[in-house]
Amino acid sequence: MLVREHRREAAIERMADHLLAQGLGAATLRPLAAAAGISDRMLLYYFADKEEILAATLTRIAARMIAELDHAVPPARRRAFPALLKEVWAALESESLAQYMHLWLDLAASAARGQRPHRDIAGVIADGFLAWVESRLRGATPERRARSAALLLAVIEGMLFLDAVGRRAIADDATIELGALARLHDLA
Amino acid sequence: MLVREHRREAAIERMADHLLAQGLGAATLRPLAAAAGISDRMLLYYFADKEEILAATLTRIAARMIAELDHAVPPARRRAFPALLKEVWAALESESLAQYMHLWLDLAASAARGQRPHRDIAGVIADGFLAWVESRLRGATPERRARSAALLLAVIEGMLFLDAVGRRAIADDATIELGALARLHDLA
DNA sequence: TGATAGACGTAGCGGTCGCTACATAGCAGG
DNA sequence: CCTGCTATGTAGCGACCGCTACGTCTATCA
Numbered sequence: 310m311l312v313r314e315h316r317r318e319a320a321i322e323r324m325a326d327h328l329l330a331q332g333l334g335a336a337t338l339r340p341l342a343a344a345a346g347i348s349d350r351m352l353l354y355y356f357a358d359k360e361e362i363l364a365a366t367l368t369r370i371a372a373r374m375i376a377e378l379d380h381a382v383p384p385a386r387r388r389a390f391p392a393l394l395k396e397v398w399a400a401l402e403s404e405s406l407a408q409y410m411h412l413w414l415d416l417a418a419s420a421a422r423g424q425r426p427h428r429d430i431a432g433v434i435a436d437g438f439l440a441w442v443e444s445r446l447r448g449a450t451p452e453r454r455a456r457s458a459a460l461l462l463a464v465i466e467g468m469l470f471l472d473a474v475g476r477r478a479i480a481d482d483a484t485i486e487l488g489a490l491a492r493l494h495d496l497a
Numbered sequence: 498m499l500v501r502e503h504r505r506e507a508a509i510e511r512m513a514d515h516l517l518a519q520g521l522g523a524a525t526l527r528p529l530a531a532a533a534g535i536s537d538r539m540l541l542y543y544f545a546d547k548e549e550i551l552a553a554t555l556t557r558i559a560a561r562m563i564a565e566l567d568h569a570v571p572p573a574r575r576r577a578f579p580a581l582l583k584e585v586w587a588a589l590e591s592e593s594l595a596q597y598m599h600l601w602l603d604l605a606a607s608a609a610r611g612q613r614p615h616r617d618i619a620g621v622i623a624d625g626f627l628a629w630v631e632s633r634l635r636g637a638t639p640e641r642r643a644r645s646a647a648l649l650l651a652v653i654e655g656m657l658f659l660d661a662v663g664r665r666a667i668a669d670d671a672t673i674e675l676g677a678l679a680r681l682h683d684l685a
Numbered sequence: 686t687g688a689t690a691g692a693c694g695t696a697g698c699g700g701t702c703g704c705t706a707c708a709t710a711g712c713a714g715g
Numbered sequence: 716c717c718t719g720c721t722a723t724g725t726a727g728c729g730a731c732c733g734c735t736a737c738g739t740c741t742a743t744c745a
Contacts, residue, residue: 313692332610338733349734351693359733411609418606421599421661422520431662439667459670460652460678467655473609474619479627482647490648490678501722526703537704539723547703 317355320345324366325373329408333415333427336363364426367416371434374409378441381406387447391488394461397442398468398484410469438462505543508533512554513561517596521603521615524551552614555604559622562597566629569594575635579676582649585630586656586672598657626650 327344328336338359342349356362381400388396401410413434420428442461448454464487468480515532516524526547530537544550569588576584589598601622608616630649636642652675656668 334607334610337731339731348694350695353734354693411606414602414606414609417658417661418599418602419522420663421602422522428663432664435659435662435664435667439664456670456674459667460674463655463659463668463671464648464651465655466658467651467653470605470654470658471623471651473605474623475608475616476620476623476627479623479647480651482644483651486644486648490682493682494678525701527701536724538725541704542722 313355316347320347320352320355321365321369324362325369328366329370329412332412333419336366338362341366360426364430367426367430370409370412371430371437374406374413374434375437375441377406377409382445384444388445389447390457390461390491393442393446394464394484394488394491397461397465398480401465401469411473414469414473435462501543504535508535508540508543509553509557512550513557516554517558517600520600521607524554526550529554548614552618555614555618558597558600559618559625562594562601562622563625563629565594565597570633572632576633577635578645578649578679581630581634582652582672582676582679585649585653586668589653589657599661602657602661623650 323345324341327341331340336359338349338352341362342352345352352362356365378400381403382393382396400406413431416427416431416434420431439458439462443454443458446454446458446461448457464483468483471477471480471483511533512529515529519528524547526537526540529550530540533540540550544553566588569591570581570584588594601619604615604619604622608619627646627650631642631646634642634646634649636645652671656671659665659668659671
């Protein structure tokens with residue numbers, strides 16, 4: 310039914326807000342239902358089970374994240390490695406994107422434990438993130454660009470990790486060092 | 498009492514095994530007590546509350562991790578950046594150290610949510626890890642060595658992250674790229 | 686008009702959570 | 716012998732978990 314589809318859709322949007330604000334640990338039926346403004350019974354009427362709820366909501370969140378990233382770092386031009394690194398890191402520290410990063414960390418942790426559907430969704434998000442970086446990165450050949458993007462992604466995620474444990478200073482040192490290395494290489 | 502201290506100690510050791518095998522998500526009183534071979538009542542007799550249990554167990558695990566790292570990558574000599582990166586990454590893929598890395602990811606995720614005592618402990622572990630890397634890294638000056646160590650740590654943790662979400666290929670690309678950059682710099 | 690199917694709420698299932706009250710058993714000191 | 720402390724088990728509290736049985740109301744269609 311159309312009504313059903315529409316309400317399901319609205320529920321996903323509001324559950325996405327809830328998950329972003331509260332984290333994966335708060336992904337339990339009753340709070341999710343309350344956030345969606347319906348009863349937990351109706352939530353399980355719209356979705357088969359908790360797994361389906363999470364899959365739909367996380368997929369929605371992934372789409373939103375890419376949109377937010379596009380907004381923060383527009384694809385207008387390609388950047389040199391150090392510049393893009395700096396720009397992306399600055400964007401990720403903004404309040405709105407930080408929420409995504411925290412959830413992304415939750416997701417990685419539960420993916421490491423082999424949880425479904427977390428593992429699959431997290432993998433797809435990583436691919437999307439990599440493609441996103443690659444499309445904004447300057448590089449001599451597509452191959453070099455792909456590897457540079459992989460490095461940038463890895464470093465960003467390591468810095469995220471370090472920031473999460475309260476060691477932003479280490480993350481900043483890493484940026485400085487990597488920026489220096491990359492600039493040196495560009496001169497070469 | 499001595500008996501009490503001894504049993505508390507033994508409980509910590511066995512709970513550390515349990516936590517490493519099962520993850521932070523399995524850190525609930527009854528399973529922990531079962532792993533320690535005592536009743537949950539006695540667990541709360543030896544420790545004030547769950548937080549104290551976790552703090553003691555995680556601290557023990559951190560000490561074990563450093564010992565395992567020392568064993569896998571002995572401190573005999575300092576390594577060049579690409580060599581150390583490769584060596585550390587290979588070590589972390591071993592079954593025993595992979596357990597620590599998964600738990601480390603759990604810890605980072607809950608630290609990002611501001612959980613205590615997770616955040617503090619995770620920070621201390623990161624510092625220990627950084628010092629560990631620094632002591633094994635070759636570098637012209639202590640300052641350069643510190644920044645190189647920060648970069649190596651960030652990259653390792655980003656690769657851990659990518660591996661967790663099933664994207665080891667991206668992690669490998671990052672290694673290749675960073676190794677190339679660092680070697681080029683050493684020549685310069 | 687009456688049967689059918691969709692939409693929704695209530696109440697509750699069996700289970701786990703962190704934590705605690707209570708009882709007891711052993712042993713030390715007065 | 717009594718008192719009181721340490722050590723330990725049992726049994727349970729109230730909250731929350733994912734999920735479901737069941738009933739009711741309403742809209743549609745023959």
